[in-house]
Amino acid sequence: MRPSKLILYAMMILPWLTVPFLGKKTIKRFLPASLFMSSVVWVEGHIARNKRWWFFYEKIVPKAIGEFPLIVGVFLIGTLWILRFTYGKFIRFIILNLIVDSFFTFVVVEWFQKLKVATLVRINKIQLSLLFLLKSMLLYGFQFIIEKTKFIKE
Incomplete structure (x- = not known):
């Protein structure tokens, strides 16, 4: 298996190993927003492919978008973790997102380019x-x- 494909598998599977540490309450509370954002990123991936914003050299699922492993792994589970630690504290949410997003943009993207992942x-x-x-x-x-909405219904 090529290193680029191995990286994509790792980014899809490893985050799921942290799910038991989230707790049922956290998952129940934040899963709808996490799934919503994963859907948004899925649509964004299709737009990006059509507009050629980025390109994935490797795909795990041949007919799926290249972002698939990132969406169902790092993004979905990472969103749960970020909301768990920051929801209700907007400044903390923004700062953590800026750190994580900047790391992805300026470190991981470079790494992806060097390893011919994307x-x-x-x-x-x-x-x-x-x-x-x-x-x-x-x-x-x-x-x-x-x-x-939950507050109004209670």
């Missing part, structure tokens, strides 16, 4: 960072609406 094509790192920031705001807003 590369940016028609989008630069600043634009990618802004895209991450926009998705972070959408995530927080969606969770806020869920929390308010």
Whole structure:
């Protein structure tokens, strides 16, 4: 197996090993927002493929978008962890997202390019960072609406 494919498998499977440490209450509370954002990123992946914002050299599932392992692994589970530690503390949420997103944009993307996993094509790192920031705001807003809706129903 090529190293690039092994990396994608690891990014899909390893985050799931942390799920038992989240706790049932956290999963129940934040899973809807996490699934919503994973769906948004799925749609974004299709748009990115059509617009050639980035390109994945490897795919785990041949007919799926290249982002599939990142969406069902790192992104889905990472979103649960970020919400667990930061929801209700907006400044902490923004700071943690900026750190994680910047690490991905400026470190992981470079690493992906060197290892021929993926590369940016028609989008630069600043634009990618802004895209991450926009998705972070959408995530927080969606969770806020869920929390308010639950409050009204109780």
